[in-house]
């Protein structure tokens with residue numbers, strides 16, 4: 001697959017796919033401690049014919065303690081039998097025509113409800129995208145796939161409460177299916193497919209998947225000797241990928257079992273979906289065929305989904321006090337893979353988080369404690385990136401050994417329990433024997449980030465070597481930070497950690513050689529606002545900023561029209577057009593023209609000419625620079641109208657670049673301008 005297509009879909013993945021952790025994300029039950037409520041046993045037998053889309057089901061639900069409960073079944077089904085302890089138990093029909101059973105609190109002993117139901121599932125629509133699939137909890141079926149999300153009420157669903165379940169699935173020959181849980185038995189013959197699953201941890205719901213799957217199984221022995229069955233349920237056209245995916249899963253199991261503790265379930269499956277979706281549930285992940293075909297998925301997103309079987313699906317976030325599981329998973333998966341690649345890649349990821357944070361508009365930011373699940377791009381920046389950075393800074397503060405021991409402690413104490421940020425805090429405090437109240441308070445409950453600067457450096461000769469007086473300032477109210485400061489001397493560079501508590505503070509640092517310059521946080525180890533100019537602009541800054549305008553330099557009508565369409569695609573709105581004759585705007589702006597028009601415009605306004613990274617290359621180029629008033633400018637320069645038109649589809653997917661060169665529609669070179677660290681030279 002060419003690079004352009006990969007980037008295009010990766011963008012889609014990053015922006016649209018929530019790594020939804022099963023029903024936990026769709027329907028959290030605040031206030032319910034899961035470990036104490038698993039007194040319902042739910043048994044289902046279901047037969048599905050994807051050709052006719054008919055579903056026939058039988059539920060037996062045993063309530064072992066009394067509490068009022070509501071069961072709900074979607075309107076499309078007909079109830080053929082319903083009893084409670086063998087007494088007829090007719091459902092009510094509510095406003096949306098669903099069938100509802102209210103189970104009264106008054107029953108004072110264990111009781112059993114049995115319901116038989118049947119009906120036709122909706123047709124599978126393979127043209128739906130991920131957002132549409134998420135937004136419509138509809139039970140769909142077809143020869144290419146069946147997906148019965150819990151929220152569609154495809155079975156008489158317990159609307160609040162947790163339960164253990166067993167599910168028996170029957171499908172015609174050639175089709176195979178599963179739900180989350182342990183595979184108890186399985187028969188695959190010419191007469192059809194039958195499988196039985198049990199999920200013996202507290203569950204919030206049941207999602208069922210089926211399709212014309214080719215099953216590939218491998219056995220894995222867990223760190224404590226337990227057998228774990230790894231499987232792919234892949235559509236025939238991608239079944240050749242099974243081996244690579246299973247090998248990748250084994251790698252992740254090795255990593256996380258050693259790092260955290262034994263995998264908590266007895267199976268893990270990767271299941272392909274005919275629609276471009278992506279869900280993670282306990283014991284499985286359900287990913288679109290097109291997603292699974294991307295070569296980088298098994299090295300990135302797959303590991304993230306596997307790790308959710310520890311954080312999210314085994315240690316449950318407490319949504320009332322914020323979801324910590326995405327941040328910890330991002331830190332121990334996505335970010336860790338960058339650290340394995342090397343320090344440069346890891347630093348680049350931290351920097352990209354700060355750049356994205358800097359591009360947030362006022363009002364888009366929210367405290368980390370308010371994050372529950374990803375609903376839009378801004379919530380990802382907080383709930384995934386700022387949260388991952390919290391764990392990174394915590395590891396810097398208490399050391400890797402203490403950090404890992406605390407992680408194992410949390411796993412040991414909180415498995416299958418609802419866990420809040422304060423549980424995590426106390427585990428890190430107990431293991432490290434440090435008071436971390438201020439640390440967690442400032443990162444969980446405040447919006448924003450510190451604005452740090454070195455405002456003064458003085459140097460004096462000491463009896464041996466030199467003394468530096470370094471003044472650091474930050475905005476009020478001050479954060480408590482351990483700020484890395486690099487001191488450069490003729491013989492090298494040494495890093496000092498300065499514990500900052502106040503808005504302005506001067507530190508005295510002894511150095512052996514005469515210092516030449518001092519650099520603030522050179523490795524980007526703090527979550528902070530980047531200083532103006534510290535991170536040169538990326539294309540996204542003129543794309544997302546609602547104040548950004550556009551200048552089209554061409555006079556030719558056809559070129560102007562194409563430029564306007566390009567601007568609209570980049571900014572996802574009708575762009576505000578400014579005159580080509582005016583001076584450089586003070587707002588972020590997109591400047592579009594042909595090569596000679598761009599060159600003349602830059603020269604007339606005293607701006608730097610086309611940079612070497614793009615000059616003379618390809619058929620069209622885009623790059624960013626800061627205007628005289630500091631606002632970001634993105635220049636798009638094409639050799640002719642056709643080359644400009646070729647950018648309309650691909651260019652919007654390259655917002656994270658500072659410069660890019662296209663040959664037709666193909667991106668041939670791209671990059672990000674290097675960071676300009678906050679450096680103070682010492683005379």
Ligand SMILES: [Zn+2]
Pocket residue numbers: 018019020304308326329
């Ligand atoms: Zn996730």
